Amino acid sequence: MRVILADDAVLFREGTARILIEAGFRVTGQAGNAAELLDLVRRDPPAVAVIDIRMPPGHATEGIDAAAEIRRIHPDVGLLLLSQHVDTHHAMRLMTEFERGVGYLLKDRVSDLAGFAGDVRRVANGDCVIDPELVARLVGRKRERDPLTALTERERSVLALMAQGRSNSALSTELHLSAKTIEAHVRSIFTKLDLPPGVGDHRRVLAVLAFLRSS
Amino acid sequence: MRVILADDAVLFREGTARILIEAGFRVTGQAGNAAELLDLVRRDPPAVAVIDIRMPPGHATEGIDAAAEIRRIHPDVGLLLLSQHVDTHHAMRLMTEFERGVGYLLKDRVSDLAGFAGDVRRVANGDCVIDPELVARLVGRKRERDPLTALTERERSVLALMAQGRSNSALSTELHLSAKTIEAHVRSIFTKLDLPPGVGDHRRVLAVLAFLRSS
DNA sequence: AGCTTGTTGAGGGTTAGCCCTCATGTGCGG
DNA sequence: CCGCACATGAGGGCTAACCCTCAACAAGCT
Known part of the structure; x- marks a missing residue:
């Protein structure tokens, strides 16, 4: 069974490649970013792609975005997303889009x-696989509302930059929006x-x- | 050359093991936490231990603590610490203690x-190896330790309230000072x-x- | 077609929070 | 005594970030 790996962390990616090879997979390609991943998949579609959610250049959702594109051009390619942190937003998006x-x-x-290795095979065969802790979080999250779930994607991007201590002017430049839009x-x-x-509050x-x- | 690996992340640890084996090392043991690591080293001291800084139970500095213990009981064992994030405090501690x-x-x-693989060998041979970005950070950081130590008691009080999302007006009221003093x-x-x-910065x-x- | 949501952004107005200079008083150490 | 650090605070000036209303377009749903 053919698999492509995408992760900018070389040590992790190379190590995972070796593990999968040992488990009987054929690693037909490795990518360090989303663009390379899409190239590899277009050239030679695997049974499954194992993708890190955060990759360059933005280290945000490039992995998921690339996965969506792969699903569009090659609906039969299984998509295994790996993440460093629990993120129910990403999980929700995956569960609803795919x-x-x-x-x-x-x-x-x-x-x-x-x-x-079994999980990788299951995904390649069309099954869904999700980390059990994530399941619990998703179920538990139904009740307890994360205030951030009320925000749109765009609003979350804005808030993420605010949380880096960026000014409105910087947000405007980085997101290619007008100052008025940021406000x-x-x-x-x-x-x-x-x-x-x-x-008494400093709302920002x-x-x-x-x-x-x-987070 | 014999090496022991310690990291609770199985996928990463097993992958790294395979990479090192390919590079000619003999992986004589793998540990998922600090206690196991110390056990393995005591039983069969390697040339070098590759250790994740954060390990269970607290996921704080168990790796460094174990490294310190290894250095105490087996001063010739090389210690390669791996971290997910740049942390100059950890780096400072390493450079001063070892x-x-x-x-x-x-x-x-x-x-x-x-x-x-070369880095692992160098460490095993008694050399020091440090990520170049960390070098730059340390050089820049030589002067300052924890930036907050430069603050006076009063300034720390003010900053603590700021960090609660309080406005200057609230600080003025709560600390019984004038607005000018807060500023x-x-x-x-x-x-x-x-x-x-x-x-580009929002300094507050x-x-x-x-x-x-x-904190 | 109508409605809602999300995205983008204009016009206009206000102010909290920043900036600078200057100053006084206290306590401590040399 | 002098110098320094810390705490407090005044006067004056400026603007980034807030506030409001309004509007256009696109997408999705009924």
């Missing part, structure tokens, strides 16, 4: 090589995070704190 | 397997935390982030 042949595992929680998003974030104006800092608590 | 036969590399920045302290905090005015948020990182 109906079959998809997996989402945490790098640090793969405790058994044979099990891992509109910031205001919406405050509203959705239930941060009304208060004499409070929004950043909410973001950090959620 | 004079030779020590290395500190970032998992995500190992870009070349042969180079990695003076905030300005001093920015200066001491080396946060000069920058078009950056100061809060520095506080949170330090």
